[in-house]
Amino acid sequence: MRKTISIILLSIVAVGMSLSLAKVPFGQPKTKVGQRYIDKGVEETGAVNIVTSVVVSYRGFDTLGEVTVLFIAATGLGAVLKIGKREAAAIEPASFVLRTGCRVLFPLILVFGSYIFIHGHLTPGGGFQGGAIVASAFVLIYLGCRERRISETASTTLESLGGLVFVVAGLIGLAVGGYFLLNFVPKGQPYSLLSAGIIPVIYIAIGFKVGSELAGIIDNLIEEST
Amino acid sequence: MIFFVSLLVVLMLLGAVAACIFRDLISAVIAAALVSLIASILFYFLQAPDVAMAEAAIGAALTTAIFIVAIRRTNRYEQ
Numbered sequence: 219m220r221k222t223i224s225i226i227l228l229s230i231v232a233v234g235m236s237l238s239l240a241k242v243p244f245g246q247p248k249t250k251v252g253q254r255y256i257d258k259g260v261e262e263t264g265a266v267n268i269v270t271s272v273v274v275s276y277r278g279f280d281t282l283g284e285v286t287v288l289f290i291a292a293t294g295l296g297a298v299l300k301i302g303k304r305e306a307a308a309i310e311p312a313s314f315v316l317r318t319g320c321r322v323l324f325p326l327i328l329v330f331g332s333y334i335f336i337h338g339h340l341t342p343g344g345g346f347q348g349g350a351i352v353a354s355a356f357v358l359i360y361l362g363c364r365e366r367r368i369s370e371t372a373s374t375t376l377e378s379l380g381g382l383v384f385v386v387a388g389l390i391g392l393a394v395g396g397y398f399l400l401n402f403v404p405k406g407q408p409y410s411l412l413s414a415g416i417i418p419v420i421y422i423a424i425g426f427k428v429g430s431e432l433a434g435i436i437d438n439l440i441e442e443s444t
Numbered sequence: 445m446i447f448f449v450s451l452l453v454v455l456m457l458l459g460a461v462a463a464c465i466f467r468d469l470i471s472a473v474i475a476a477a478l479v480s481l482i483a484s485i486l487f488y489f490l491q492a493p494d495v496a497m498a499e500a501a502i503g504a505a506l507t508t509a510i511f512i513v514a515i516r517r518t519n520r521y522e523q
Contacts, residue, residue: 269494334497342493350501357509432506439513 264405264414265339273344274417278399282384285424289381292431299438312362320362327355335425339414345421349428356433360440368437373430380427387416387423449489456482467522473511480504 247253255272265271273281311317334341335348356368391400403415412418456479463475480503487496 267494343497344494347494347497347501350498350506354501354505354509357505361509436506436509436513439510 260408263401263417264408265417266408266413267339267342267344269342270339270344270417270421271414274338274420275399275401278388278420281424282388282399285381285384285427288428288431289377292377292435295435296438299441316362320358324355324359327358328352331355331429332425335421336418337411338421338425339417340409340411345424346428348421348425349430350432352425352429353432353436356429357436360436367441368433370434370437373434373437376426376430377434380423380425380430383423384420384427387420391416449486452482452486456486469515469520469522470512473508473515476511477504477508480507 242248255268255276259268259271260266263271263275265275312320331348331351331354333348334343334351335345338344338348388399391402392398394400394402399416401415401417403419405415406413408414459475459478459482463472463479466472466475480499484496484499484504487493487499
Protein backbone atom coordinates (compact mmCIF):
# COMPACT_ATOMS: atom_id res chain seq x y z
CA MET A 219 0.00 0.00 0.00
CA ARG A 220 2.73 2.44 0.97
CA LYS A 221 4.70 1.46 -2.11
CA THR A 222 1.74 2.07 -4.42
CA ILE A 223 1.12 5.49 -2.91
CA SER A 224 4.77 6.48 -3.19
CA ILE A 225 4.94 5.30 -6.81
CA ILE A 226 1.82 7.33 -7.65
CA LEU A 227 3.24 10.41 -5.90
CA LEU A 228 6.57 10.01 -7.70
CA SER A 229 4.82 9.71 -11.08
CA ILE A 230 2.86 12.90 -10.37
CA VAL A 231 6.11 14.71 -9.54
CA ALA A 232 7.79 13.30 -12.68
CA VAL A 233 4.91 14.36 -14.94
CA GLY A 234 4.85 17.83 -13.38
CA MET A 235 8.58 18.30 -13.75
CA SER A 236 8.68 17.12 -17.35
CA LEU A 237 5.70 19.31 -18.26
CA SER A 238 7.31 22.40 -16.72
CA LEU A 239 10.75 21.64 -18.18
CA ALA A 240 9.35 20.94 -21.64
CA LYS A 241 8.71 24.64 -22.18
CA VAL A 242 12.30 25.64 -21.39
CA PRO A 243 14.38 25.74 -24.59
CA PHE A 244 17.35 23.41 -24.24
CA GLY A 245 20.81 24.94 -24.68
CA GLN A 246 19.51 28.38 -25.57
CA PRO A 247 20.75 31.48 -23.75
CA LYS A 248 18.00 32.69 -21.44
CA THR A 249 19.75 35.75 -19.97
CA LYS A 250 21.90 38.37 -21.61
CA VAL A 251 24.65 38.26 -18.98
CA GLY A 252 26.00 34.93 -20.27
CA GLN A 253 26.81 36.36 -23.69
CA ARG A 254 28.64 39.24 -22.03
CA TYR A 255 30.83 36.83 -20.04
CA ILE A 256 31.65 34.96 -23.24
CA ASP A 257 32.48 38.15 -25.17
CA LYS A 258 34.33 40.15 -22.54
CA GLY A 259 35.48 37.50 -20.05
CA VAL A 260 39.00 36.97 -21.37
CA GLU A 261 39.56 40.67 -21.83
CA GLU A 262 38.28 41.71 -18.41
CA THR A 263 39.65 38.95 -16.18
CA GLY A 264 42.49 37.43 -18.21
CA ALA A 265 41.20 33.90 -17.50
CA VAL A 266 40.72 31.84 -20.67
CA ASN A 267 38.37 29.39 -18.93
CA ILE A 268 35.13 31.34 -18.82
CA VAL A 269 33.72 29.24 -16.00
CA THR A 270 36.69 30.22 -13.87
CA SER A 271 36.32 33.88 -14.75
CA VAL A 272 32.71 33.72 -13.52
CA VAL A 273 33.40 31.62 -10.42
CA VAL A 274 36.45 33.46 -9.13
CA SER A 275 36.18 36.93 -10.60
CA TYR A 276 32.63 38.01 -11.46
CA ARG A 277 31.05 35.91 -8.72
CA GLY A 278 34.07 35.68 -6.42
CA PHE A 279 32.12 36.69 -3.35
CA ASP A 280 29.65 33.83 -3.85
CA THR A 281 32.61 31.46 -4.04
CA LEU A 282 33.84 32.78 -0.69
CA GLY A 283 30.42 31.96 0.74
CA GLU A 284 30.55 28.49 -0.78
CA VAL A 285 33.97 27.85 0.71
CA THR A 286 32.66 29.03 4.08
CA VAL A 287 29.74 26.59 3.90
CA LEU A 288 32.16 23.73 3.25
CA PHE A 289 34.37 24.91 6.09
CA ILE A 290 31.45 25.00 8.53
CA ALA A 291 30.33 21.53 7.43
CA ALA A 292 33.82 20.09 7.95
CA THR A 293 34.19 21.81 11.32
CA GLY A 294 30.79 20.60 12.49
CA LEU A 295 31.54 17.04 11.43
CA GLY A 296 34.89 17.16 13.20
CA ALA A 297 33.24 18.50 16.36
CA VAL A 298 30.55 15.80 16.33
CA LEU A 299 32.90 12.91 15.62
CA LYS A 300 35.72 14.00 17.87
CA ILE A 301 33.72 13.40 21.05
CA GLY A 302 33.91 9.65 20.77
CA LYS A 303 37.44 9.51 19.39
CA ARG A 304 39.60 6.72 20.71
CA GLU A 305 42.85 5.02 19.82
CA ALA A 306 42.47 2.98 16.65
CA ALA A 307 42.85 -0.73 17.28
CA ALA A 308 45.56 -2.67 15.48
CA ILE A 309 44.52 -2.84 11.83
CA GLU A 310 45.28 -5.84 9.72
CA PRO A 311 47.37 -4.71 6.73
CA ALA A 312 45.90 -4.92 3.24
CA SER A 313 47.27 -7.37 0.72
CA PHE A 314 50.59 -6.70 -0.99
CA VAL A 315 49.07 -6.09 -4.44
CA LEU A 316 46.52 -3.60 -3.08
CA ARG A 317 49.15 -1.74 -1.05
CA THR A 318 51.58 -1.44 -3.95
CA GLY A 319 48.84 -0.39 -6.35
CA CYS A 320 47.71 2.35 -3.99
CA ARG A 321 51.27 3.56 -3.50
CA VAL A 322 51.82 3.75 -7.26
CA LEU A 323 48.53 5.52 -7.95
CA PHE A 324 48.64 7.95 -5.03
CA PRO A 325 51.33 10.37 -6.38
CA LEU A 326 49.82 10.28 -9.86
CA ILE A 327 46.36 11.26 -8.62
CA LEU A 328 47.92 13.92 -6.39
CA VAL A 329 49.81 15.44 -9.33
CA PHE A 330 46.70 15.32 -11.50
CA GLY A 331 44.63 17.10 -8.84
CA SER A 332 47.29 19.76 -8.40
CA TYR A 333 47.46 20.21 -12.17
CA ILE A 334 43.68 20.73 -12.26
CA PHE A 335 43.68 23.49 -9.67
CA ILE A 336 46.90 25.20 -10.76
CA HIS A 337 45.65 25.39 -14.37
CA GLY A 338 42.14 26.35 -13.29
CA HIS A 339 42.20 29.56 -15.33
CA LEU A 340 43.40 27.81 -18.50
CA THR A 341 41.78 24.38 -18.66
CA PRO A 342 38.47 22.98 -17.37
CA GLY A 343 38.38 22.44 -13.65
CA GLY A 344 39.57 24.51 -10.77
CA GLY A 345 39.94 24.64 -7.03
CA PHE A 346 36.91 22.55 -6.12
CA GLN A 347 37.49 19.85 -8.70
CA GLY A 348 41.24 19.68 -8.07
CA GLY A 349 40.70 19.61 -4.32
CA ALA A 350 38.17 16.79 -4.64
CA ILE A 351 40.63 14.78 -6.77
CA VAL A 352 43.39 15.33 -4.19
CA ALA A 353 41.01 14.18 -1.45
CA SER A 354 40.14 11.05 -3.45
CA ALA A 355 43.87 10.25 -3.57
CA PHE A 356 43.85 10.32 0.23
CA VAL A 357 40.76 8.09 0.28
CA LEU A 358 42.71 5.59 -1.81
CA ILE A 359 45.58 5.65 0.69
CA TYR A 360 43.14 5.19 3.57
CA LEU A 361 41.48 2.20 1.96
CA GLY A 362 44.66 0.63 0.61
CA CYS A 363 47.42 1.33 3.14
CA ARG A 364 45.29 1.45 6.23
CA GLU A 365 48.13 2.06 8.65
CA ARG A 366 48.92 5.45 7.08
CA ARG A 367 47.27 8.54 8.50
CA ILE A 368 47.57 12.19 7.48
CA SER A 369 48.52 14.46 10.34
CA GLU A 370 45.55 16.39 11.61
CA THR A 371 47.65 19.48 12.36
CA ALA A 372 48.88 19.61 8.77
CA SER A 373 45.39 19.30 7.31
CA THR A 374 43.83 21.93 9.59
CA THR A 375 46.78 24.29 9.03
CA LEU A 376 46.50 23.96 5.25
CA GLU A 377 42.75 24.45 5.47
CA SER A 378 43.08 27.64 7.53
CA LEU A 379 45.90 28.96 5.32
CA GLY A 380 43.78 28.41 2.20
CA GLY A 381 40.87 30.36 3.64
CA LEU A 382 43.19 33.07 4.91
CA VAL A 383 44.86 33.55 1.51
CA PHE A 384 41.43 33.91 -0.13
CA VAL A 385 40.22 36.54 2.36
CA VAL A 386 43.54 38.43 2.42
CA ALA A 387 43.63 38.55 -1.40
CA GLY A 388 40.15 40.01 -1.30
CA LEU A 389 41.04 42.53 1.39
CA ILE A 390 44.14 43.69 -0.51
CA GLY A 391 41.86 44.38 -3.46
CA LEU A 392 39.62 46.37 -1.14
CA ALA A 393 42.59 48.39 0.13
CA VAL A 394 44.12 49.01 -3.30
CA GLY A 395 41.12 49.72 -5.48
CA GLY A 396 38.08 49.95 -3.26
CA TYR A 397 36.47 46.62 -4.26
CA PHE A 398 36.56 43.37 -2.34
CA LEU A 399 38.35 40.74 -4.48
CA LEU A 400 39.54 43.33 -7.02
CA ASN A 401 42.00 41.78 -9.47
CA PHE A 402 44.89 44.09 -8.54
CA VAL A 403 47.74 42.11 -10.15
CA PRO A 404 48.50 42.79 -13.86
CA LYS A 405 46.57 40.32 -15.98
CA GLY A 406 49.46 39.31 -18.22
CA GLN A 407 49.30 37.39 -21.45
CA PRO A 408 46.18 35.20 -21.77
CA TYR A 409 46.81 31.45 -22.31
CA SER A 410 49.99 31.56 -20.22
CA LEU A 411 50.28 30.01 -16.76
CA LEU A 412 51.10 33.29 -15.04
CA SER A 413 48.07 35.21 -16.22
CA ALA A 414 44.73 36.39 -14.89
CA GLY A 415 46.15 38.21 -11.87
CA ILE A 416 44.94 36.83 -8.55
CA ILE A 417 42.72 34.10 -10.02
CA PRO A 418 45.39 31.35 -9.94
CA VAL A 419 46.40 32.40 -6.42
CA ILE A 420 42.82 32.12 -5.20
CA TYR A 421 42.25 28.85 -7.01
CA ILE A 422 45.39 27.29 -5.56
CA ALA A 423 44.24 28.42 -2.11
CA ILE A 424 40.78 26.91 -2.72
CA GLY A 425 42.37 23.71 -4.01
CA PHE A 426 44.43 23.26 -0.85
CA LYS A 427 41.47 24.18 1.32
CA VAL A 428 38.96 21.85 -0.33
CA GLY A 429 41.48 19.02 -0.57
CA SER A 430 42.47 19.16 3.09
CA GLU A 431 38.86 19.65 4.21
CA LEU A 432 37.49 16.67 2.30
CA ALA A 433 40.48 14.52 3.29
CA GLY A 434 39.88 15.58 6.90
CA ILE A 435 36.19 14.61 6.68
CA ILE A 436 37.11 11.18 5.33
CA ASP A 437 39.82 10.86 7.99
CA ASN A 438 37.33 11.64 10.77
CA LEU A 439 34.78 9.17 9.42
CA ILE A 440 37.26 6.33 8.86
CA GLU A 441 38.94 6.81 12.21
CA GLU A 442 35.55 6.66 13.84
CA SER A 443 34.61 3.48 12.01
CA THR A 444 37.68 1.33 12.74
CA MET B 445 26.39 9.49 -31.03
CA ILE B 446 22.71 9.72 -30.11
CA PHE B 447 22.66 5.94 -29.83
CA PHE B 448 25.61 5.95 -27.43
CA VAL B 449 24.05 8.68 -25.28
CA SER B 450 20.71 6.82 -25.18
CA LEU B 451 22.54 3.68 -24.13
CA LEU B 452 24.23 5.61 -21.32
CA VAL B 453 20.90 7.07 -20.16
CA VAL B 454 19.31 3.61 -20.11
CA LEU B 455 22.28 2.24 -18.14
CA MET B 456 21.97 5.16 -15.72
CA LEU B 457 18.27 4.46 -15.17
CA LEU B 458 19.03 0.76 -14.63
CA GLY B 459 21.69 1.73 -12.08
CA ALA B 460 19.24 3.98 -10.25
CA VAL B 461 16.58 1.26 -10.13
CA ALA B 462 19.17 -1.29 -9.00
CA ALA B 463 20.33 1.04 -6.21
CA CYS B 464 16.75 1.10 -4.95
CA ILE B 465 16.00 -2.62 -5.07
CA PHE B 466 19.32 -4.22 -3.98
CA ARG B 467 19.15 -5.73 -0.50
CA ASP B 468 22.94 -5.78 -0.24
CA LEU B 469 23.76 -2.17 0.60
CA ILE B 470 27.33 -2.32 -0.73
CA SER B 471 25.94 -3.31 -4.15
CA ALA B 472 23.39 -0.51 -3.88
CA VAL B 473 26.16 2.03 -3.20
CA ILE B 474 28.16 0.76 -6.17
CA ALA B 475 25.06 1.10 -8.35
CA ALA B 476 24.61 4.67 -7.11
CA ALA B 477 28.26 5.35 -7.98
CA LEU B 478 27.54 4.05 -11.49
CA VAL B 479 24.75 6.62 -11.79
CA SER B 480 27.20 9.39 -10.82
CA LEU B 481 29.86 8.13 -13.21
CA ILE B 482 27.45 8.03 -16.16
CA ALA B 483 26.10 11.44 -15.16
CA SER B 484 29.64 12.81 -15.37
CA ILE B 485 30.13 11.28 -18.84
CA LEU B 486 26.85 12.87 -19.93
CA PHE B 487 27.95 16.23 -18.51
CA TYR B 488 31.09 15.92 -20.61
CA PHE B 489 29.02 15.27 -23.73
CA LEU B 490 26.93 18.33 -22.88
CA GLN B 491 30.17 20.38 -22.99
CA ALA B 492 30.39 20.97 -19.25
CA PRO B 493 33.79 19.45 -18.39
CA ASP B 494 34.02 21.42 -15.12
CA VAL B 495 30.80 19.90 -13.80
CA ALA B 496 31.81 16.49 -15.14
CA MET B 497 35.03 16.60 -13.13
CA ALA B 498 33.28 17.61 -9.92
CA GLU B 499 30.63 14.94 -10.41
CA ALA B 500 33.23 12.22 -11.03
CA ALA B 501 35.40 13.17 -8.07
CA ILE B 502 32.69 13.91 -5.50
CA GLY B 503 29.73 11.85 -6.72
CA ALA B 504 31.54 8.73 -7.78
CA ALA B 505 34.57 8.65 -5.46
CA LEU B 506 34.08 10.54 -2.20
CA THR B 507 30.35 9.90 -1.67
CA THR B 508 30.86 6.19 -2.31
CA ALA B 509 33.70 6.09 0.21
CA ILE B 510 31.59 7.86 2.84
CA PHE B 511 28.65 5.50 2.25
CA ILE B 512 30.88 2.45 2.51
CA VAL B 513 32.37 3.73 5.76
CA ALA B 514 28.85 4.25 7.09
CA ILE B 515 27.77 0.75 6.02
CA ARG B 516 30.77 -0.77 7.79
CA ARG B 517 29.46 0.75 11.01
CA THR B 518 25.93 -0.56 10.51
CA ASN B 519 24.38 -3.56 8.76
CA ARG B 520 25.44 -4.65 5.33
CA TYR B 521 22.07 -6.19 4.47
CA GLU B 522 18.75 -4.43 4.51
CA GLN B 523 16.26 -6.11 6.86
